[in-house]
């Protein structure tokens with residue numbers, strides 16, 4: 001009996017200790033989970049980066065929102081679309097701090113980043129954007145060209161412009177909090193997207209700028225996908241981007257069509273990696289390849305600076321809309337306030353391809369450059385030099 005008792009006690013102790021181990025492991029997992037991602041009372045997913053810096057995401061709108069709590073006020077980065085989710089976002093912010101929201105930074109003008117600007121402006125916030133955001137319909141107050149810094153009392157936030165995903169991309173660097181917000185120049189759940197601005201080179205340049213900031217522990221915040229990442233993952237993303245760009249380039253130069261390129265084993269493998277393990281449709285891969293070709297691989301005619309500058313000027317459409325052609329940083333830009341900005345590249349002396357646009361859009365100059373025809377993908381619009 002005594003031996004049975006001892007045996008039972010032993011079994012109980014073993015069971016108990018193993019249960020305790022499992023429980024403590026579970027607790028540890030829970031604690032780690034809490035530190036990583038939590039759902040707050042507003043239903044938003046939340047990740048605490050530091051005591052002053054948070055990333056929030058609404059499950060219905062997948063843009064990551066930055067919330068920085070300064071000494072006296074709050075600063076937001078990319079407060080999402082503004083449709084239906086702004087009040088929910090405001091509630092979530094209020095749970096973090098009751099300080100006033102003083103600034104909103106848009107990493108770029110796209111609606112899923114800037115849509116709630118108006119809502120937060122009404123609450124007293126000042127919107128900060130790169131100056132090319134003027135060529136979009138996003139709301140802005142302060143703009144800058146290359147860099148900008150903002151003293152929040154407990155952090156000096158640095159903003160760096162680079163043309164990559166769009167013409168108005170901003171990297172937001174928190175030196176003390178050791179974090180970089182990358183906007184759509186880094187997404188952990190979709191293809192690299194560099195078609196509306198800097199092409200493949202611009203894409204790699206802005207990643208290199210982000211990698212040069214901070215140290216090995218710097219938190220890297222993508223605009224979509226994970227709430228927070230790190231330099232190791234960003235470096236892998238860079239390497240995959242290089243392979244993506246170079247594979248498309250070599251296959252295109254071999255004469256392959258975008259449909260054939262989309263069937264390439266390496267391209268398919270990279271597509272799955274970029275899309276977080278999801279198999280993406282061939283059409284989606286092909287569309288992305290077409291945009292890559294449009295922004296990087298369309299063969300342009302070598303025209304002199306003088307010839308290109310001849311096209312500079314203001315042009316007016318019949319409906320009174322005014323567009324501008326400007327030569328800047330050895331590139332010819334075609335832009336319209338409140339609407340769009342494109343880089344155009346010559347296919348001939350008079351015909352210009354609009355980079356990154358698919359289906360293709362183009363401009364044809366006529367009458368010695370005194371007017372152009374803009375094919376916007378649907379119809380031809382004629383504008384005359386003012």
Ligand SMILES: [Zn+2]
Pocket residue numbers: 108110165184
């Ligand atoms: Zn975007």
